[in-house]
Amino acid sequence: MKNRVLPGFHLSLGVTLFYVALIIVLPLIALVFKAASLGPYDYWAIISSPRAVASYRVTVLCAAVATTFNLFFGLALAWVLSRYRFPGRRIVDAIVDLPFALPTAVAGISLTTLFAPGGWFGGFLDPLGIQVAYTPIGIVVAMAFTSLPFIVRTVQPVLEEIDPALEEAAQSLGGTDREVFCRVILPLLKPALLAGVSLSFARSLGEFGAIIFIAGNQPFHTEITALLVFIRLEEYDYQAAAAIASVLLITAFVMLAVTNALQNRALRYTERG
Template sequence: MKRNVLPGLPLSLGVTLFYVGLIVVLPLAALVFKAASLGPQDYWAIISSPRAVASYRVTALSALAATVFNLFFGLALAWVLTRYRFPGWRFVDALVDLPFALPTAVAGIALTALFANNGWFGSLLAPLGIKVAYTPIGIMIAMCFTSLPFIVRTVQPVLEDLDPALEEAAQSLGGSDWAIFRKVILPLLTPALLAGLSLSFARSLGEFGAIIFIAGNKPMETEITALLVFIRLEEYDYQAAAAIASVLLITAFAMLALTNLLQARALRYTIRN
C-alpha cells in the first residue's frame, strides 16, 4: 500500500479549509457584509461619486499600461534568463524576485528618489520636459516594478520545459525565427502568459505602498483607489471604504475568472494542435 507523506484526506482537507476560511474567506466576507449594509442607493452614490470614478480611471489605466509593458519586457527577460548564460546571470535572476522581498514603501521611496526632478533619472528627463514623479507616469512605473515578477516567474518554467525538438523540427522545415516563435512557441506559452498577466494586473490594482510616495496623491488626477479606501478608513467611514474596496474586489475576481476561461480555451487549442 502506498503511504502518503501528508495525513489522510479528512485531516488534510479540514486543515486546508480551516486555513482558507480563516485567512481568505472571513476577511472577504466581512468586507462584503459591510458594503451590503448600505442600501442600493447609498452604495451606488458612494462608488459612483466623481472622486471614486476618477480613482478607478487612474488605477485601471495605470494598471493596464503597466501590464502591457510587463507583457513584452517580462517575456523578453524570461527568454534571456532561460536561453542564455552570461556573467552575472544568477544576480539578474535573483533581482527579478526583489519586488517580492522588498517592502513596497521602501520601493516607493527609492523610485521617488530616482525619478524626482533632482534624482538620478529625473534630472536627465526634466530638461526634456518629462516629469515622472507625482504624475500618472510615476504610478505606472511603480506598478511595473512591483508586478513584473509575476509574468517572469510564470513564463520562465514553461520556457525551460519546452522540448527543443519542436524548434529543431520547425527549423528543418524552413521556418523563420519569427514563424517558429509565433506558431510553435507562443501557443505553448499562452496559458502561462495569461496567468502572469492576470496576476500582474491584479497586483497593480491593489498596490499601495510603492505608489503613494511617487504618485503625488492629488484627487481626480493621481489618486489611486487603494489610497481613497485608506482615506475613508482614516475618516472612520468604514461603510464607504468597504463599498469602494468591493469595486476592486469585484474587478479582480472578474479578471481572474476571465483569465481562467481564456486559459482553458488556450489549453484546449494547444492539445488539439
C-alpha cells in the same frame, strides 16, 4: 486500496480549508457584509461619486499600461534567463524577485528618490520635459516594478520545459525564427502568459505602498482607488471604504474568471494541437 499521494490527506485538506477560511474567506465576507449594510441608493452614490470614478480611471488605466509593459519586457527577460548563460545571470535572476522581498513602502521611497527632479533618473529626464514623479507615469513605474515578477516567474519555467526538438523540427521544415516563435513557442506560452498577465494586473490594481510616495496623490489626477479607501478609513467612514473596496474586489474576480476561461480554452487548443 490506492495509496494517497499525500500522507494524512484528510488532515492536510482540513488544515488547508481552515487556513483559507480564516485568512481569505472571512475577511472577504466581512467586506461584503459591510458594503451590503448600505442601501442600494447609498451604495451606488458612493461608488459612482466623481472622485471615486476618477480613482477607478487612474488605477485601471495605469495598471493596464504597466501590465502591457510587463508583458513584453517580462517575456523578454524570461526568455533571456531561460535560454542564455552569461556572467551575472544568477544575480539578474535574483533581482527579479526583489519586489517580492522589498517592502512596498521602501520601493516607493526608492523610486521617488530616483525619479524626482533632482534624482538620478529625474535629473536627466526633467530637462527633457519628462516628469515621472508625482504624475500618472510614476504610478505606472511603481506598478510595473512591483508586478513584473509575476509574469517572469510564470513564463520562465514553461520556456525551460519546452522541448528544443520542437523548434528544430520547425526550422528543418523551413520555418523562420519569427514563424517558429509565433506558431510553435507562443501557443505553448499562452496559458502561462495569461496567468502572469492576470496576476500582474491584479497586483497593480491593489498596489498601495509603492505608489503613494511617487504619485503625488492629487484627487482626480493621481489618486488611486486603494488610497481613497485608506482615506475613507482614516475618516472612520467604514461603509464607504468597504463599498469602494468592493469595486476593486469585483473587478479582480471578474478579471480572474475571464482569464481562467481563456486559459482553459488555450489549454484545450494546445492539447488538440
